[in-house]
Amino acid sequence: MDRVERRARILEVAGELLLAWGYDRVTIDEIARRAKVGKGTVYLHWKTKDALFLAVVLQVQFQSHQRQLVRMRADPPEILPSRMLRGLFCDFLGQPVLRAMYTDDADVLGRLNDTAKRELTELIGEGDRMLRRHLGVLREHGLVRDDLDVHHQQYALMAMATGFFTGEALLDGRAPVAPEVRADILAHTVHSALETSPGEEATARAAARAAPEVIALYEQFSELTLHEIRRQVRD
Amino acid sequence: MDRVERRARILEVAGELLLAWGYDRVTIDEIARRAKVGKGTVYLHWKTKDALFLAVVLQVQFQSHQRQLVRMRADPPEILPSRMLRGLFCDFLGQPVLRAMYTDDADVLGRLNDTAKRELTELIGEGDRMLRRHLGVLREHGLVRDDLDVHHQQYALMAMATGFFTGEALLDGRAPVAPEVRADILAHTVHSALETSPGEEATARAAARAAPEVIALYEQFSELTLHEIRRQVRD
DNA sequence: TCCGTGACCAGATATGAAATCTGGTCACGG
DNA sequence: CCGTGACCAGATTTCATATCTGGTCACGGA
Numbered sequence: 001m002d003r004v005e006r007r008a009r010i011l012e013v014a015g016e017l018l019l020a021w022g023y024d025r026v027t028i029d030e031i032a033r034r035a036k037v038g039k040g041t042v043y044l045h046w047k048t049k050d051a052l053f054l055a056v057v058l059q060v061q062f063q064s065h066q067r068q069l070v071r072m073r074a075d076p077p078e079i080l081p082s083r084m085l086r087g088l089f090c091d092f093l094g095q096p097v098l099r100a101m102y103t104d105d106a107d108v109l110g111r112l113n114d115t116a117k118r119e120l121t122e123l124i125g126e127g128d129r130m131l132r133r134h135l136g137v138l139r140e141h142g143l144v145r146d147d148l149d150v151h152h153q154q155y156a157l158m159a160m161a162t163g164f165f166t167g168e169a170l171l172d173g174r175a176p177v178a179p180e181v182r183a184d185i186l187a188h189t190v191h192s193a194l195e196t197s198p199g200e201e202a203t204a205r206a207a208a209r210a211a212p213e214v215i216a217l218y219e220q221f222s223e224l225t226l227h228e229i230r231r232q233v234r235d
Numbered sequence: 236m237d238r239v240e241r242r243a244r245i246l247e248v249a250g251e252l253l254l255a256w257g258y259d260r261v262t263i264d265e266i267a268r269r270a271k272v273g274k275g276t277v278y279l280h281w282k283t284k285d286a287l288f289l290a291v292v293l294q295v296q297f298q299s300h301q302r303q304l305v306r307m308r309a310d311p312p313e314i315l316p317s318r319m320l321r322g323l324f325c326d327f328l329g330q331p332v333l334r335a336m337y338t339d340d341a342d343v344l345g346r347l348n349d350t351a352k353r354e355l356t357e358l359i360g361e362g363d364r365m366l367r368r369h370l371g372v373l374r375e376h377g378l379v380r381d382d383l384d385v386h387h388q389q390y391a392l393m394a395m396a397t398g399f400f401t402g403e404a405l406l407d408g409r410a411p412v413a414p415e416v417r418a419d420i421l422a423h424t425v426h427s428a429l430e431t432s433p434g435e436e437a438t439a440r441a442a443a444r445a446a447p448e449v450i451a452l453y454e455q456f457s458e459l460t461l462h463e464i465r466r467q468v469r470d
Numbered sequence: 471t472c473c474g475t476g477a478c479c480a481g482a483t484a485t486g487a488a489a490t491c492t493g494g495t496c497a498c499g500g
Numbered sequence: 501c502c503g504t505g506a507c508c509a510g511a512t513t514t515c516a517t518a519t520c521t522g523g524t525c526a527c528g529g530a
Contacts, residue, residue: 038475163398
């Protein structure tokens with residue numbers, strides 16, 4: 001049983017427990033016990049409890065971005081904000097950790113949100129810039145309208161995401177709209193608000209042209225995320 | 236100093252303290268002291284602390300709807316969802332109690348949210364139905380698109396509102412976009428997502444035709460709210 | 471030598487009993 | 501008849517004690 005395997009097992013157990021119990025209630029002792037390692041071993045790999053859970057969260061985000069990349073490579077129109085958010089929304093529905101992240105679930109994440117904001121300022125800022133450049137590229141290729149300032153489009157996009165993501169939790173009790181349908185409504189809304197409609201053919205062609213640049217952006221960001229994950233571990 | 240004046244002063248003081256201190260920290264004693272009445276007097280007017288603060292919240296909502304009605308009567312296009320939400324958003328920014336309500340601010344509202352949900356189920360359901368009928372009327376007059384089910388449009392509308400309203404708080408720290416501009420972006424987004432664009436002239440004419448029906452809806456709802464406020468006081 | 475380990479420590483957190491506070495009542499008096 | 505504030509029970513706060521947990525490090529096995 002080598003270093004790499006240990007590390008992976010600890011991460012996995014930490015992720016499971018984070019969801020099942022929530023940050024505060026999970027102890028390093030319990031993680032070590034379930035991963036069948038000594039408590040000290042956890043600290044051989046991560047400086048602090050926060051660093052460990054930050055790694056968990058970053059990995060989930062990384063995986064989400066990877067799926068996003070797969071979709072974009074397979075089907076260029078997936079670079080459109082509407083399509084992208086639909087994918088992210090589905091991931092969001094399927095991945096409880098993502099759900100906790102995007103809805104700021106204090107019970108699950110505990111103080112992790114604050115730590116993340118402090119620790120990942122740079123990465124968050126980079127994500128911000130990347131999204132703006134993403135929109136910029138799409139505008140250049142006529143896929144996104146230019147009737148609004150890019151910053152304002154980004155603001156609108158973030159607000160819509162926030163609304164559909166958190167509204168998810170606010171729908172509590174009766175759920176009159178199926179998840180699939182909600183995803184489509186989100187896509188429809190984002191499309192109407194930001195994108196152009198030059199017909200399916202033209203869209204596909206423009207998307208194919210823009211795709212490499214957008215994909216490069218996300219690959220670059222994924223790399224940064226990976227780097228950040230590695231930065232959380234010792235040595 | 237008559238009954239009515241007393242009641243108004245208590246409500247006013249309660250509203251001020253709710254904002255300044257938050258539900259939990261406000262005591263009936265303090266309200267009575269500031270309103271210069273005996274503690275028992277407060278209970279002559281409202282059955283419970285919850286009823287009193289529910290009245291505060293309902294009144295703020297009522298006033299917001301009244302302003303909405305004034306706008307709609309003065310300028311029919313204000314019945315459009317985009318215009319309506321812009322108005323509501325500005326009210327939201329200017330009225331801290333509204334802000335607390337829409338963002339579910341637990342620190343200010345305390346247990347009031349839960350009480351409200353339990354106590355005002357009917358009113359909330361009525362608001363829900365009213366919004367749907369509002370959208371229905373606009374669709375009949377060609378002001379709102381029919382490329383989506385009404386329920387789904389309502390869902391989208393709620394999600395957008397949620398996003399822009401709560402995102403407000405999530406913008407913490409730097410605020411790169413001015414309030415006025417945010418309101419316009421919200422209006423622009425809602426317009427793009429739901430409404431038709433038959434030109435300003437045609438819109439104005441259709442709006443003028445639809446306005447009476449929509450205004451009647453909101454008058455009816457205001458009446459219900461008022462009724463609910465009265466239901467909170469004794470006798 | 472090197473890596474994994476668990477006993478150990480200090481500070482954070484949980485516990486619980488006593489003290490205080492507060493929503494709500496009601497007998498009194500103006 | 502209406503407004504009042506002393507009063508009560510239950511909720512909340514306090515504070516001291518006990519327990520727990522993140523993080524370290526000296527040790528021992530490979």
